[in-house]
Amino acid sequence: MERKSTYTAADCAATGLGCSIQGKVVVIGQDNPERQLYFCLCGNGAGANPSGSAVFLVSLRTGEFALKNRSEVIGILKPQLLPDSAKLQLSQIRPVGALDLKNHEPKYSGYSFLPDGRYASGVWLCTEQEALDYVEMQKPYQHRIMLCDRDDFCVLELQAGKLIHPTEKEMEASRNPENGGMIMT
Numbered sequence: 001m002e003r004k005s006t007y008t009a010a011d012c013a014a015t016g017l018g019c020s021i022q023g024k025v026v027v028i029g030q031d032n033p034e035r036q037l038y039f040c041l042c043g044n045g046a047g048a049n050p051s052g053s054a055v056f057l058v059s060l061r062t063g064e065f066a067l068k069n070r071s072e073v074i075g076i077l078k079p080q081l082l083p084d085s086a087k088l089q090l091s092q093i094r095p096v097g098a099l100d101l102k103n104h105e106p107k108y109s110g111y112s113f114l115p116d117g118r119y120a121s122g123v124w125l126c127t128e129q130e131a132l133d134y135v136e137m138q139k140p141y142q143h144r145i146m147l148c149d150r151d152d153f154c155v156l157e158l159q160a161g162k163l164i165h166p167t168e169k170e171m172e173a174s175r176n177p178e179n180g181g182m183i184m185t
Contacts, residue, residue, distance in 0.1 A: 108147050113142070
């Protein structure tokens with residue numbers, strides 16, 4: 001169910017220039033709620049107390065890139081207010097600084113699931129750090145996140161922000177290589 005009224009500062013977890021908006025879902029001042037939600041990639045206006053005003057965004061309605069002024073940003077949307085359609089679009093965004101897929105071989109794919117099991121296609125991720133960055137950017141917004149290796153085997157899964165695979169016991173073993181520790185490959 002999509003929202004009928006516009007988002008305001010009351011719908012935001014943080015507002016003003018004192019907060020960093022990079023890697024967050026932000027609300028843009030608009031009169032149409034479907035056109036208000038964006039994911040902030042970067043820009044000299046994205047940090048806390050920014051040195052500039054430009055912010056590079058991705059529309060959570062269309063997936064298109066947009067360049068906006070920081071003054072157009074109302075604030076960071078409270079994660080629980082993000083509609084399902086925007087969550088699915090967000091799941092398709094690769095982390096800031098991800099390697100170019102034309103020149104690098106993906107090692108992982110990232111998936112994000114809604115509570116009813118719906119999901120969009122996986123996102124290619126080239127390094128372990130990209131995979132972990134994908135998890136961190138999705139974690140506040142998604143119900144379930146899964147990372148798979150190139151053979152489509154699950155290497156990491158979170159649900160409601162809690163690690164469910166590998167287990168804590170398996171994670172402890174991975175930190176102790178003498179005991180046949182696991183490595184995320």
